Amino acid sequence: MPAAGARPMDDRRRDRWGLAGWTLLVVIAAMGGILSPPGDWYAALEKPPLTPPDLLFPIAWTALYGLMIAAAWQVWRRTGLVGGLAVLVPFIAQLGANGLWSILFFQWHRPDLALVDLVVLWALIALTMLRFRRVHPPAAWLLAPYLVWVSYAGYLNIAIILLNGPAPPA
Numbered sequence: 001m002p003a004a005g006a007r008p009m010d011d012r013r014r015d016r017w018g019l020a021g022w023t024l025l026v027v028i029a030a031m032g033g034i035l036s037p038p039g040d041w042y043a044a045l046e047k048p049p050l051t052p053p054d055l056l057f058p059i060a061w062t063a064l065y066g067l068m069i070a071a072a073w074q075v076w077r078r079t080g081l082v083g084g085l086a087v088l089v090p091f092i093a094q095l096g097a098n099g100l101w102s103i104l105f106f107q108w109h110r111p112d113l114a115l116v117d118l119v120v121l122w123a124l125i126a127l128t129m130l131r132f133r134r135v136h137p138p139a140a141w142l143l144a145p146y147l148v149w150v151s152y153a154g155y156l157n158i159a160i161i162l163l164n165g166p167a168p169p170a
Helices: 008-034 039-042 054-080 086-107 111-135 135-143 145-165
Strands: none
Touching: 008 054, 008 086, 039 054, 039 086, 054 086, 054 111, 054 145, 086 111, 086 145, 111 135, 135 145
């Protein structure tokens, strides 16, 4: 008989596969940023005060993506994919908006469109946090740094538009 609190092997296997699946999904979303490096266009833009050094961005995003994985996995473990669909759909949608931002901003050089996407992203993160809170409050709190970072990115995005125009020349 298993010890008190021990989980059957099938549950552990399911948890590992679930963690791998959420990790893969987040990595796919991160590919928008990975495949859209800032490049010369971004380097030439006038940037606002409080713009962090370029090295901070991959460090911050790595931590934020790790928190996203942990949050989604914790909710999924409690709801399953089908049972938790209403809870998890906004999370999946925000991953799409997240990946799209880098494409709009860095590849298409359209900070104006990226700002629209950022507003949608912010709303989706907030909705995700509300839904996650109903299932597992700590999972919602894991997304708080992400919401703060996206709010800060909003400041940077708006300032770049104001300093350089809505669609600076490529």
